[in-house]
Amino acid sequence: MQSRLRVQGHPIQPMLVTFPLGLFVSATVFDLTDVIGGPAFLGEVGYWTGVAALFAAAMTAIAGMVDLWDVPGDQTRRTAVAFNLVNAAMAGMFLVSCLIRAHSPQRGASVAILITELVALAVGGVGVHLGARLMRQFDRRRRTEAGTFDVLGGVAGSTVEVVRPRP
Numbered sequence: 001m002q003s004r005l006r007v008q009g010h011p012i013q014p015m016l017v018t019f020p021l022g023l024f025v026s027a028t029v030f031d032l033t034d035v036i037g038g039p040a041f042l043g044e045v046g047y048w049t050g051v052a053a054l055f056a057a058a059m060t061a062i063a064g065m066v067d068l069w070d071v072p073g074d075q076t077r078r079t080a081v082a083f084n085l086v087n088a089a090m091a092g093m094f095l096v097s098c099l100i101r102a103h104s105p106q107r108g109a110s111v112a113i114l115i116t117e118l119v120a121l122a123v124g125g126v127g128v129h130l131g132a133r134l135m136r137q138f139d140r141r142r143r144t145e146a147g148t149f150d151v152l153g154g155v156a157g158s159t160v161e162v163v164r165p166r167p
Contacts, residue, residue, distance in 0.1 A: 013063040023053030028117045031109035043108030050098045057091040076137045086127040093120035
């Protein structure tokens with residue numbers, strides 16, 4: 001994947017996307033525990049984990065928008081836009097959940113909030129599928145631009161650039 005934001009040659013956005021997703025799942029687990037009768041403080045932990053996930057999602061969205069500038073205008077671009085929109089929808093649903101809870105004294109979860117978070121995670125699952133498809137599309141594009149060197153069997157994914165002589 002070509003990207004303007006890179007760390008040692010690797011794009012940042014695919015690395016960042018794991019943080020909000022993991023934090024959203026953790027927040028939902030804390031809220032589930034609160035709803036089924038666990039200690040009351042777990043609802044507040046779920047709330048603050050959701051808030052942290054929203055900040056991580058915002059940073060990931062910024063990196064995704066920067067990366068979107070470099071995506072060619074074909075099927076890959078449509079997949080990248082869909083990926084970013086689905087992730088924004090998931091974050092939006094968690095934002096609604098956090099805003100509802102922000103004004104309650106205990107910030108505990110309710111059944112309605114838990115259902116909203118579970119639906120948001122299902123939407124996030126679609127985002128994971130789109131992200132995997134996007135990585136495969138970038139990998140296919142990269143392989144067509146560079147020849148692969150799979151003769152060594154044990155070294156998977158090694159590439160050799162094809163150098164064409166200039167006229």
